[in-house]
Amino acid sequence: MAKVLIINLKKYGDLFQSAHLVNSLKANSPSSEIHLLCYEECLSAAKIIRGINKVHTINRKKIVSFFKNPIYSDGLAFNEMEKELSLLKNATFDQVINYSNDLVTTYVTSFLDEGSDKWAGIKFSSAQTIRYSNQFSLVLNDILTTTPFTPFSFNDVYHHILGIALGTASSEGTIKSNKGHDQTALNNLNRLRTMKNKDQSSVSIIGIQICSSSESKDIPKNAIIEAIKLINESDNMVPILLTAPTESERKRANQINEFFENKLVSVESDFIALPSVLKNIDVLLTPDTSIKHLADLLRVPVVEVSLGEAPFLKQGSVNTRSIIISESAHKRLSTSDKDINPEISGSFLVETLKATLGIIDLDQISVDKNYCLYKPTPISDGVFTTAILGDFSPQFEAKRLLSRAVIQKTFLGTIDQSIFELLYSTISKSDISDLINKEKANLSILTKELLSTLRGLIQTQENKSKAPLFIESLERLLSKSFDNNLSSLPALTFRAKIESLSSSNLEDNFKEVEGLLYSLKDNVQHALFTLQRAEEFGYSVKKARVQQTSYTGPEL
Amino acid sequence: MIVLTPKANCDFKDEEHVELFKKINPKLLTKDMAMNNSCEVEVKYSKTEQPIPVINGVHLHSIYNPEREAEGFISGNQKAIENSKSFLIFGLGFGYHISKLEKLIRSQKGDNFKIYVIEPNNLLVEKWRELKETSFSDNVVLFNYQDVKDFFKDLKLIQFMSDKPAVLIHNASFQLNESFYKQFMSFHYPTGVEDSSTFIENEDLRAYLLSEGTNETTEEFFLRIKNKSFIKGNDYLALALSEMVQGR
Numbered sequence: 018m019a020k021v022l023i024i025n026l027k028k029y030g031d032l033f034q035s036a037h038l039v040n041s042l043k044a045n046s047p048s049s050e051i052h053l054l055c056y057e058e059c060l061s062a063a064k065i066i067r068g069i070n071k072v073h074t075i076n077r078k079k080i081v082s083f084f085k086n087p088i089y090s091d092g093l094a095f096n097e098m099e100k101e102l103s104l105l106k107n108a109t110f111d112q113v114i115n116y117s118n119d120l121v122t123t124y125v126t127s128f129l130d131e132g133s134d135k136w137a138g139i140k141f142s143s144a145q146t147i148r149y150s151n152q153f154s155l156v157l158n159d160i161l162t163t164t165p166f167t168p169f170s171f172n173d174v175y176h177h178i179l180g181i182a183l184g185t186a187s188s189e190g191t192i193k194s195n196k197g198h199d200q201t202a203l204n205n206l207n208r209l210r211t212m213k214n215k216d217q218s219s220v221s222i223i224g225i226q227i228c229s230s231s232e233s234k235d236i237p238k239n240a241i242i243e244a245i246k247l248i249n250e251s252d253n254m255v256p257i258l259l260t261a262p263t264e265s266e267r268k269r270a271n272q273i274n275e276f277f278e279n280k281l282v283s284v285e286s287d288f289i290a291l292p293s294v295l296k297n298i299d300v301l302l303t304p305d306t307s308i309k310h311l312a313d314l315l316r317v318p319v320v321e322v323s324l325g326e327a328p329f330l331k332q333g334s335v336n337t338r339s340i341i342i343s344e345s346a347h348k349r350l351s352t353s354d355k356d357i358n359p360e361i362s363g364s365f366l367v368e369t370l371k372a373t374l375g376i377i378d379l380d381q382i383s384v385d386k387n388y389c390l391y392k393p394t395p396i397s398d399g400v401f402t403t404a405i406l407g408d409f410s411p412q413f414e415a416k417r418l419l420s421r422a423v424i425q426k427t428f429l430g431t432i433d434q435s436i437f438e439l440l441y442s443t444i445s446k447s448d449i450s451d452l453i454n455k456e457k458a459n460l461s462i463l464t465k466e467l468l469s470t471l472r473g474l475i476q477t478q479e480n481k482s483k484a485p486l487f488i489e490s491l492e493r494l495l496s497k498s499f500d501n502n503l504s505s506l507p508a509l510t511f512r513a514k515i516e517s518l519s520s521s522n523l524e525d526n527f528k529e530v531e532g533l534l535y536s537l538k539d540n541v542q543h544a545l546f547t548l549q550r551a552e553e554f555g556y557s558v559k560k561a562r563v564q565q566t567s568y569t570g571p572e573l
Numbered sequence: 574m575i576v577l578t579p580k581a582n583c584d585f586k587d588e589e590h591v592e593l594f595k596k597i598n599p600k601l602l603t604k605d606m607a608m609n610n611s612c613e614v615e616v617k618y619s620k621t622e623q624p625i626p627v628i629n630g631v632h633l634h635s636i637y638n639p640e641r642e643a644e645g646f647i648s649g650n651q652k653a654i655e656n657s658k659s660f661l662i663f664g665l666g667f668g669y670h671i672s673k674l675e676k677l678i679r680s681q682k683g684d685n686f687k688i689y690v691i692e693p694n695n696l697l698v699e700k701w702r703e704l705k706e707t708s709f710s711d712n713v714v715l716f717n718y719q720d721v722k723d724f725f726k727d728l729k730l731i732q733f734m735s736d737k738p739a740v741l742i743h744n745a746s747f748q749l750n751e752s753f754y755k756q757f758m759s760f761h762y763p764t765g766v767e768d769s770s771t772f773i774e775n776e777d778l779r780a781y782l783l784s785e786g787t788n789e790t791t792e793e794f795f796l797r798i799k800n801k802s803f804i805k806g807n808d809y810l811a812l813a814l815s816e817m818v819q820g821r
Contacts, residue, residue, distance in 0.1 A: 077817060079735050084791075084818040087761040088725055089735070091791040092769030092782075098814045099778050120821045124813035131809065143803050 019049040022105065024126055025116040026055065026075070028230070029062045029288075030332065033310035035116050037183065037335065038175050039068045040191045044184025054105065054125070061288045062307075065193045075101050105129055112137055116175065118157055123147075137178050146517045152428040152510075153177035159513040160424070165350045165501055166413075167330035168421035173399030177428075183335070183399060191314045198293035206297045209255050209282060219253050221299035221374050224284075226259045227273060228266045229305040233325030236304045236361070242276050243363025244302070244370075249277075251367075253376070258283040259294065259301075259308070300373050302366060306332050313339070318373050320366070324358045330417075333402040334393045340373055341391040342366070345404065347413035348387070359387035379406060397433040398425065403443060411448040415440060416503065419456070419551060423506050427543040437554040446555055453548050459504040460548075464541055466494040471534050478527055491530075503548075507540035614700045624704050626667055626697055633666040633697075633745045643673035650741050654678070658686040659738035663754050664746020665692035665715060668707035674741070675709055688713045689733050692746070693753045695719065721756045728772070764790045781807040 021042060025035050032055060042049055050070045055063050057074040064072065076097060083094040106129055115126040115138030127140040137150045139158050149155045157174045161167065169177075176183055210217035225245070229235050248256040258273065260266040262285050270283045286294055291308070292315060295301065301312045304322045310332075312319045318338035323329035329343050343349065344359060368382040369390065384390060389407025393400045401421065404414045418440045422432045440449060473487030495515065498508035514533050518526045615627040619636050626633045635642035647654065647670075654660075654677070662671060671690060678686045690713065692698055698717045701707075716730050724730055747754050762768065767787035773779040785797065795815040798808050 080814070081818050081820075082735055084814075089731060090725070090762045090769050090772050091764055092772030093731060094814060094818065095769065095778065095782065095811075096773050096775075098817075099773070099775050099810065102810060103775060120816040121813050124809050124816060128806075128809035128813060131806065141804075141809070143805055145801075145804060 019046055019111045020052070020109065021049055021112045021114065022052045022054060022108075022110045022129070023114045023116050024054045024122050024129075026077075026119065026122045026125070027117045029059060029307035030305075030310050031117060032059050032062045033066070033307055033314060034172060034332065035175075036066045036068075036191050036310075036314050037172050038114075038116070038179070039066055040187075041176060041181050041184035042179070043068045043187070045181045052105075052108075052110070054101075065288055065292060067187070067189060067191055067193050073101060073105060102128065111135060112179075114175075114179070115139055142517075142519065144519045146519055147513070148517065149513075151178060151180075155510060155513050156424060156428070160506065160509050161331060163498065163509055164420065164505055165346075166417040166420040167328075167346070167402075168417060168424055170333040170400065170402065171331050172333070172335065176399065190316075192292045192311065194292035194296060195289065198290050199296060202290075202293040202297045206257075206294075209257070213255050214252065221254050222297070223248055223254055223256045223370055224259050224295065224298040224301040224303075225256055226301065226303035226305050226308050227269055228260065229303075229325075230307075231325060233358070234304050234323075236302075236322050236324070236366070237358075238273065240361050240363045240366060241273060244366040245273070245277065245281065245363075247363055247367040248370075254370070254374075256281065257298070259291075260285050262287055300370055302370060309334065312336075320369050320373055322361070322366070324361075329391070330402050333400060335400045337393050337395055337400070338373060339393060340369055341393075341402065342369060342388055343391060344387055345389045345407070345409035345413070346417070347410040348408075359385070361385055361388065382406065384408070394439060396435045396439065398429075401436070401439065403439060405443070411444045412452045415444045415449050415452050416456075418444075419452070419547065420503055420506060422551065423503055423544045423547045426547045427507070427510070427540050432547060432550060434554070437551055440551065441555060441558045446558070449551070449555060453552055456503045456548055457545065459500065459502045460541055460545055463494075463497050463504040463508060464538075466490065466497060467534060467537055467541065470494045471531070471538075474527065474531055474534065503544055504541075507537055507544055510540055511537040612696070614694075614696050616700065616704070623669070624667060624706050626700060628694070628697065628749055631745060631749050633664075633743075633749065634669055639667070639669040640673070643669040646670040646741070646743065647673055647677060650739075653739040653741060657739035658682055659733065659736055660686075660688045661734065661738045661740045662688060662690045662743060663740065663757075664743030664750070665690050665694075665697060665701060665717075666743055666746055667701050667704070668709065670743055671709060671713060672707045675713055679710075679712075684712065686712055687733065687738070689730060689738065690715045691724065691754075691757065692717050693719055693750055721753065721760050722762075724757065725760060725762055726771070764792070766791060766794050778807055778810075 023035060023038070025032055039051055042051060051068055052071045052073060053063055053069045054073045054075065057076040058078060060072060060074055063069065080094045080097050083089045083097060084091055102125065113126055113130045113136045115122050115136060118138060123139055123141055126136055126138065130136040130140055138154050139147050139149055142148050147158065153174055156169060157178065161169065161174065206222050207217055209222060210220035213220045225241065227236070227241060245256045248254045258270045258281055260270045260283060267285065274281045274283060284294055291311065295312050295315050295317050298317065301308070301317055301319045302322070303309050303319060304324060309319050309321050313334050313336050316336060318336055319334060321329070321334065321339065321341045323341055323343040329341055330346060334341065362385050365383065365385040365388070368377065371377045372379050372382055382390070384407035387408055389409040390405050391402045392405050394403040401418070418436050422436045426432050470487070470490040473483065473490045476483040477487040494508065495512050498505050498512040511533055515530065518529055612628050617625045617627050617632070617636060619625050619634070619639055621638050621640065623639050625636055625639060654674070660674065665671070671688060675688060692715060695717055698715065714729070716724060716727060718724050765787065766782050766789055769791055770779045770782045773782065789797065795811065798804065798811050799815065801808065804812070
């Protein structure tokens with residue numbers, strides 16, 4: 018029986034997201050004993066995840082308060098931190114998973130796993146350089162944080178790090194709920210359905226979550242009000258407001274309810290009751306990632322309105338019935354002011370909800386200017402968030418798909434053909450062809466820099482005075498990792514490995530650097546191979562099935 | 574009646590207030606504490622025949638009816654009392670206000686509450702114990718030290734304060750020992766590793782903290798560990814803590 022510790026020191030959304038991994042671990046090894054270490058403030062969320070045998074907590078708020086508040090001795094913070102971690106240090110785990118991949122978690126992972134090397138993800142060596150458990154931990158730590166393409170969601174990468182497939186939830190589901198609450202929610206929501214139409218089966222309940230973790234991510238109030246008006250006017254939809262039991266959310270719900278003479282149903286629930294509510298609605302409209310993940314785990318379709326700084330491609334949904342409304346990815350990355358969102362209309366929100374419910378087709382949605390729709394699409398190694406409608410950049414989206422194929426070829430050795438199918442079904446052949454030609458040219462430039470660096474290294478080994486020239490060419494090569502093109506993928510992998518060399522003195526590491534340069538050369542070849550395969554796949558496609566302007570969406 | 578909110582309580586760093594106080598009477602900060610602790614506690618009896626402590630001529634409860642005065646203490650702190658189950662009271666007096674609060678809270682919220690009382694005057698505490706006019710359940714804990722720092726060495730009190738209790742001030746006690754309570758509210762615990770180590774229960778961690786000398790502050794300690802070329806064991810723990818408190 019494997020004993021696994023997942024360290025997840027982030028917030029509710031990440032905690033719920035890690036439930037997919039818990040589910041997969043259990044599906045792969047039902048007898049495994051799973052422990053979770055999280056912050057105490059997230060305990061209520063952790064408790065509803067099925068499959069976790071024990072939750073350990075660090076009281077972050079108390080520790081920070083002990084440290085920052087001058088009335089307390091800093092020793093109290095040390096003491097509090099040590100108390101929980103020493104228990105875990107003395108326990109034996111078969112695997113310690115660094116899930117949150119931040120500095121605190123990485124130091125904690127290094128502390129708990131010191132000397133045993135059973136970690137998954139990243140940890141620090143004694144020289145404070147990064148150690149990767151496998152190549153996908155490098156994808157998580159270096160590629161996803163640097164490239165704009167987001168070839169993988171976090172969820173898919175974590176599954177690759179552990180080398181396990183996305184598990185199917187047990188019949189009980191991944192999230193616990195109280196049977197009494199389930200029945201109460203069902204009864205109350207059915208009553209609402211009947212009030213709308215005697216045939217309650219024809220009525221859909223639309224759950225509307227009105228608050229997110231920051232104001233810049235919230236759906237504007239006027240859009241919510243317009244959407245609710247339209248939902249109320251329909252024959253077959255009923256809106257309910259969903260709020261957490263906090264003063265600020267209550268206030269926001271009341272402000273919206275005032276427009277409807279306080280006739281809207283507003284459901285206030287904590288994490289114990291929320292699953293029961295979500296299970297009994299038909300679709301959720303939300304700007305919030307934590308409730309989105311929860312709905313995802315409960316297999317409730319979601320219309321996620323991703324605004325502000327929300328990393329929607331990394332935190333992607335897995336439910337293929339869900340739709341994400343966002344500015345196109347390439348625009349969000351280039352916009353410096355994340356607090357200003359383009360205007361969004363209630364009618365656009367309602368049409369998207371209707372399409373999710375199957376009341377209208379996707380191509381009947383009038384997408385607001387500057388927005389587009391993304392949809393989770395299953396592929397062999399997870400789920401890809403595909404742009405399907407609206408104002409997206411075909412070449413940027415093609416880059417995202419090709420970058421996933423490049424990483425698969427580089428780190429798995431094979432390419433999932435469904436990526437190419439998705440590529441040619443969503444992007445025009447001419448756009449793909451243009452992109453492939455540009456990317457080949459970029460890879461050619463990278464190859465030149467690589468050869469120049471290799472030459473510099475060989476000359477330096479023969480004559481130390483050539484070192485400055487070598488360093489200069491190495492710096493040029495490393496700078497390629499910041500280019501916004503596919504050649505940055507092998508360059509980033511190279512940079513990450515250079516940075517994790519144990520000595521900071523390059524002269525001490527000539528042999529290792531030489532090995533890494535040859536490895537980079539191989540990775541450039543993998544990228545070129547991927548582009549060639551994509552090209553060949555295109556030749557076999559007689560005609561691009563869908564043009565961007567008339568696209569009706571892939572079969573999902 | 575003064576009520577500090579729980580938020581105010583967790584930010585006991587009203588330095589400007591103390592500085593102002595020092596300007597008004599520079600000597601008073603040390604003077605009144607010493608004076609009050611050595612002053613005899615005179616006992617008078619109210620019209621309701623209940624004992625009243627009098628220190629330096631200051632009556633700590635109403636000479637007419639201390640029970641009714643305690644009701645005023647409750648009504649003046651009504652909002653804080655409604656919203657909390659943990660209370661830190663500045664001033665024991667002879668406990669009429671505490672007794673009244675305890676009864677009220679128990680009737681409203683059951684047995685799940687805590688009342689911690691800060692009282693710097695040990696002669697007053699002795700007299701209260703001697704007379705036994707009021708008594709409390711185990712939910713009420715009295716802390717009686719003369720040195721402010723000693724309060725902040727008491728782990729039980731620290732744990733309680735970190736949960737952000739509502740602070741209720743017994744006005745007469747506060748006025749009598751104003752400088753003490755201001756020192757209490759603006760207290761800064763020394764940040765040196767030696768002082769810090771006294772709070773660490775784990776012997777290995779305590780030894781680790783002191784292994785490189787005792788003169789550095791915790792900030793300097795963190796910086797030194799961060800810059801080490803080789804780290805191991807508790808270094809990882811220290812760096813995790815360092816990153817956590819910086820909000821990373």
